[in-house]
Amino acid sequence: MTVRRSTDDLADHRSRVRGSLLGGALGDALGAPVEFDSITDIRGRYGFAGVTGLVPDHRGRIGLVTDDTQMTLFTVEGLIRGGDVPAVRHAYLRWLDTQRYPAPQRDRPHGTGRLREQGWLYARRAPGNACLSGLAYGPAAPAPFGEPGPVNPGSKGCGTVMRSAPFGYGAPDARHAFELAARCAQITHGHPTGYLAAGAFAAMIHLVLAGEPLAQAVRGAAELLTDYPSHEETSLALRAAVRLAAQGDPSPERVESLGGAWVAEEALAIAVYCALAHPWPGELRQALLLAVNHSGDSDSTGAVCGNLLGALHGQRALPADWLTDLEGRETITEIADDFAAWTAGEPPMNDSWAERYPLD
Template sequence: MRRPIDELPEHRSRVRGCLLGGALGDALGAPVEFDSLGEIRRRYGPAGLTEPAPDRFGRVGLITDDTQMTLFTVEGLIRGDDATAVQRAYLRWLDTQQHPSPPPADGGFRTGRLREQGWLYSRRAPGNACLSGLRHREAVAPARFGEPGPVNPGSKGCGTVMRSAPFGLRARSARHAFELAAECAQITHGHPTGYLAAGAFAAVVHYLTEAGTPEAGTPEREEPLARAVRRAMDLLSAYPSHKETTEALRAAVSLAAEGAPSPERVESLGGAWIAEEALAIAVYCALVNPGPHDVRQALLLAVNHSGDSDSTGAVCGNLLGALHGEAALPRDWLAHLEGRDAITGLADDFAAQSADGHEATDGWLMKYPED
């Protein structure tokens, strides 16, 4: 979607917020991803994790495959804005998981700036379905909505959701964001719930980028995030096999209205290893901490549980970053974030490409060459 040039600063802030917020949540949750809530409390105290913690090697702020794949989603959309371009980008990510460092330049041939980032060549517990799905390599036609996809047809892991925020940041409409995210999710995961949850997440992100313009008939006091979730659920309901994702989101919305949030309430929504649970937990944590000054608390709630903490942290950060923009993110946490400058640069390029008058200069094509 092309935007007037005078809208670019606000849009750029939201894109930065979404990508950096997701990376913050991812890095915050990574050290406790495989720990139970009891183990987290024994290690960090009764309140659990209260700030970014070092991993077992003493490093703070390292991102995981969640952010890695999200960045390659952005790169794919910059290059082609379709499923083929995104699949090629994911194959470049797969190379980062199979080699120790970027490939050398060969006769001036370039694979793009992102694949040349050495910090991305770290294997941080990538999902099995993501790896096995990409090893098919050949392009596949997506299934009709509601039917199993051709790759890993029984898999609905959260690897579909955790990488899908970028589809909502520049789509022509919420439906376009939904359907492109769902199609690209089928590159690795074929279960309908897996790809429909990805579509619903992308739609929420898209609606958040329009948060300043509520539709007619909106309840006066409805928060922008609650409105975006409601509208995404309305859209989701039109697709076959939506029931699991719809029920998970309804549970999150209902739980958010019931009282004070807690890790135990988070865990009542599941473990987040599967797509609809990861989405529901992230939505719940954002709904109970919806303001621009609540981001820190939302991310802490999103990672202090016995499940896939980095993925729920990432998705929650994507949501609140897209809603409030970069300025709402904790500055002290950003200071330690791995790849911060590269993520910011990629976000700015993604935002700039959507502005009227953008041209693909020689410098641009060096960063994003044609496949």
């Protein structure tokens, strides 16, 4: 997964990887306090515009992320520490420890490393049932594309999409990003729509990082998607998102016409719609707010939209006032920089790197 880059290219790539990881975390933190709330309840609490920035959760804390950001960071770690399905699964098992224990534990299986030592990650923030049960299932070979996988074969929850942006950061091409994301999605979700939607999202991320305009990246990923059996649900959802964005006048009601985002294709479609509705760097704030103000899985749609637009525009487009209150911001930034260096073949191969990312 090494792509040699010039100094300028590496700086731009680093900014985009930072933008994607931090943007996803911002969308996650924006949406988390209103996840499960109807748009009527959201407007009743915050006014007709809904949430207009980071708001306190039920604990009174601002800027907390959920399992969406947690699992995305462990995806990064799994890619650095091996880059294949077993390495990513081991990383997700390290994430599972953060859901089972209140603090880092000694002598746990599935490897050491810096990420599992981050105390702030040891917080259970409504993790998806399929993610939890799928990791308890045990290792299994991915099914051929288009067929149900062996783990949770009927599940197509959005837990596949919300963690899959990193597969697009350093892949040699969009198809590689697609297929690795889809195989790794099968670690927990076996429904073809669930894992193909994850693949399509990773391909979009790769294409915007390669310099494609957003609309062209969405189209390219959608075209790639049709090469795989059982793509129809995801393809229909993406076409609906593109058509809706072309109509203008974005609103929560239009968002909700695409579904509730509890399943993978709807979460991807809503995030893509919100990004296409506000595609410019100066509109990233509006895009994320559109992505979270609806009666559905607000943190996941916010996270996926933030991953996509952050990769497109880079860190400088992110609202600085929101970043100030973001949980784990320093760790997320460091991991983004490590991953950018690793994908470019420039990591410092020293004792410190080996301690942070021991090979699985």
